[in-house]
Amino acid sequence: MRIEAQDITREFGSTRAVDRASFVIERPMMIGVIGSSGAGKSTLLRMINRLTDASAGRLVVDGRDMLALRGREKRAWQAECAMIFQQFNLVPRLDVVSNVLHGLLNKRGMASALFNMWSRADIDRAVQILDRLGIAEQAVKRAEALSGGQQQRVAIARALMQDPRIILADEPIASLDPMNAQVVMDTLRRIHDEDGRTVIANLHTLDTARRYCDRVIGMRKGRIVFDGVPEQLTTGVARDIYGAGIGFTEATTSTAIETERARNADYAARLMAD
Numbered sequence: 001m002r003i004e005a006q007d008i009t010r011e012f013g014s015t016r017a018v019d020r021a022s023f024v025i026e027r028p029m030m031i032g033v034i035g036s037s038g039a040g041k042s043t044l045l046r047m048i049n050r051l052t053d054a055s056a057g058r059l060v061v062d063g064r065d066m067l068a069l070r071g072r073e074k075r076a077w078q079a080e081c082a083m084i085f086q087q088f089n090l091v092p093r094l095d096v097v098s099n100v101l102h103g104l105l106n107k108r109g110m111a112s113a114l115f116n117m118w119s120r121a122d123i124d125r126a127v128q129i130l131d132r133l134g135i136a137e138q139a140v141k142r143a144e145a146l147s148g149g150q151q152q153r154v155a156i157a158r159a160l161m162q163d164p165r166i167i168l169a170d171e172p173i174a175s176l177d178p179m180n181a182q183v184v185m186d187t188l189r190r191i192h193d194e195d196g197r198t199v200i201a202n203l204h205t206l207d208t209a210r211r212y213c214d215r216v217i218g219m220r221k222g223r224i225v226f227d228g229v230p231e232q233l234t235t236g237v238a239r240d241i242y243g244a245g246i247g248f249t250e251a252t253t254s255t256a257i258e259t260e261r262a263r264n265a266d267y268a269a270r271l272m273a274d
C-alpha cells in the first residue's frame, strides 16, 4: 500500500491547523508525529481517517483520493484506518469483550451492538485478540474496572478487530504511567512488526518517537518541518520542531519511560553488586 498526502490543509476560521502537509509512505512502517501542543498533530490524523474534513489537499492511497470518498466508500476507508485515542474512548460500563466487538460496527451494523448479538466466530476472534495482547483474563470485566494501560490495550484490540491496514494513535500513552506507557508502545510496535500494519502515532515526547519509530515527522504551526529517521533528529532539529528558545532541554520533552528504565537498570546493577 502506498499512501501519499498531497498538501493536506485544514483551516478553522483564520487558523491553519494543518498547512499543506505532504508525505509519502511507500511501505508499512511505524511513524511518530511530534510537535508542541497546537502544532496540528491531531488534526492531521483526524483528516487521514476522515473524522475531520480537509479544507484542501489529497490523500492518495493505491491511486484513489481517500478525502473525496462519500458514504459507504468513506466508511470502508475508515474501517481500514483504525483510530486509538489518548482517553481510550471505551464504553466504561460495558464488558471488555463487547468493547472489542465494537470494532466490527462498521462491518456488522448497529443492531449487533444494540442487542449484543454477535456470532460465535466474532466473539472467538475478539477473545483471541485479547489473548494476543495479554488481557484475555479481563474479557468479562467492565472496561472501567481495568487500569489505564489495560484499557488502552482493549482499545488496541478493538482496533485490531477491524483488521485495519493502518493504525492511527493520537497520543496513546499521554495518560499512562511509565510502565503502562511502555507496554502500550511495545504492543503497537509488535503489531507493526508481526502484522505489517502501518502505525502512525502522535507522541508528545521525543524519546518515545526515537525509541519506537522507523520514521519521525515533526510539525510546527501546522507545517511539516522535519521528516526523517530518528538518527537525524538531533537536539538542534528538535529545537526547531518545538520552537523552543533558551531553556530547551531534551528533558522537557521526555517521558519518564527512559528514566524508569534507567532506574530499574540501576537497581538491578546494585542488586548484582551486593
Ligand SMILES: Nc1ncnc2c1ncn2[C@@H]1O[C@H](COP(=O)(O)OP(=O)(O)O)[C@@H](O)[C@H]1O
Binding pocket: 012, 015, 016, 017, 018, 035, 036, 037, 038, 039, 040, 041, 042, 043, 044
Ligand atoms: N475543532 C476545532 N475548532 C477550532 N480550532 C481547532 C479545532 N481543532 C483544532 N483546532 C486548532 O488547530 C490547531 C491545531 O490543533 P491540533 O491538531 O489539536 O494540534 P495538536 O494535536 O498538535 O495539539 C490549534 O490551534 C487548535 O486550536
Ligand SMILES: [Mg+2]
Binding pocket: 041, 042, 043, 170, 171, 202
Ligand atoms: Mg493533539
